[in-house]
Amino acid sequence: MPIDVQWAVPERVEGLEALLEALLEAVCEACFSLEGVENCGMAVRIASPDEVRELNRTMRSIDSETDVLSFPTARFRPGTTARDNLKRLKREYDPFLGYVNLGDCVISLPRAKEQAEAYGHSLERELGYLCAHSALHLMGYDHMNPGDRARMRDMEERALRLASLSRTEDFPMTDQMLFDLACEAMLRAYAPYSKFQVGACLLTRDGRTFQGCNIENASYGATICAERAAISNALTAGANHFVAVAIAGSGAQSWPCGICRQVLNEFSDDMRVICGQYGHDFEVVKLAELLPRAFGPEQLKGGSDGE
Numbered sequence: 001m002p003i004d005v006q007w008a009v010p011e012r013v014e015g016l017e018a019l020l021e022a023l024l025e026a027v028c029e030a031c032f033s034l035e036g037v038e039n040c041g042m043a044v045r046i047a048s049p050d051e052v053r054e055l056n057r058t059m060r061s062i063d064s065e066t067d068v069l070s071f072p073t074a075r076f077r078p079g080t081t082a083r084d085n086l087k088r089l090k091r092e093y094d095p096f097l098g099y100v101n102l103g104d105c106v107i108s109l110p111r112a113k114e115q116a117e118a119y120g121h122s123l124e125r126e127l128g129y130l131c132a133h134s135a136l137h138l139m140g141y142d143h144m145n146p147g148d149r150a151r152m153r154d155m156e157e158r159a160l161r162l163a164s165l166s167r168t169e170d171f172p173m174t175d176q177m178l179f180d181l182a183c184e185a186m187l188r189a190y191a192p193y194s195k196f197q198v199g200a201c202l203l204t205r206d207g208r209t210f211q212g213c214n215i216e217n218a219s220y221g222a223t224i225c226a227e228r229a230a231i232s233n234a235l236t237a238g239a240n241h242f243v244a245v246a247i248a249g250s251g252a253q254s255w256p257c258g259i260c261r262q263v264l265n266e267f268s269d270d271m272r273v274i275c276g277q278y279g280h281d282f283e284v285v286k287l288a289e290l291l292p293r294a295f296g297p298e299q300l301k302g303g304s305d306g307e
């Protein structure tokens, strides 16, 4: 298992371990996917304060308790992170494990509980945050100067957002985060015929997001585009008005097709369209630029009496 969560604490979180393990795996995977590294893994050890203190003393010559420790396998040149060192990372491939082990993260469970209480958020969110922080350290991120700190903080928040652990009141959805969610959805596309994967993510006024991916079919015409798959997911969940949509294409920037423009127009007042290629920058336009002089629900408001 590329993400190896170990419970090394006597106390148990009443049957929540499996849930927390899945969450921590999701957080690590989100960090890896945001960084663009493949076939990587790490160990996450939920430990006692004594173990964390002992590790801090023996490995770092710091004789004190702390919340999280990170032990990277690979060291990268200062100023670079894993994405700049993919070749270097390949050399760390472990044939016995079957993946590149990025290193170990050790979290003090009592410390995480205390901090969750102090910040007024859930234990899940705090463990997720500590885990993302550590996964990023393992990939070369640091917080020694303000620029590096901001970059690391941004990645932490993007990873927590992908794992649905974000504090939306503190960190409203940004275009970058919405595009990340579209990229994540893109990876789930079913596109064996065109090989062109598309992911979409809709945003509602109250901050809810709904993802979709393209779903192709052997009878080509039955294909569903990512945008309309996202619309189906949203309407099924009771959301029917959107302020933005992000779209990511695998091979190129994927502007919505004509049918999708028309369908998006049905459920928005001129939404923002955030569009880019996976792994590249995105552009932002208004839907009216893509569908000028649209025919929509407004036109039918007056009804037709047939005269």
Ligand code: THU
Pocket (backbone or CB within 6 Å): 191, 194, 196, 197, 198, 213, 214, 215, 216, 223, 224, 225, 226, 227, 254, 255, 256, 257, 260
């Ligand atoms: N596709 C979308 O998902 N959205 C669009 O707006 C344009 C096209 C998909 C459909 C098909 O699976 C593939 O891209 C190639 O046309």
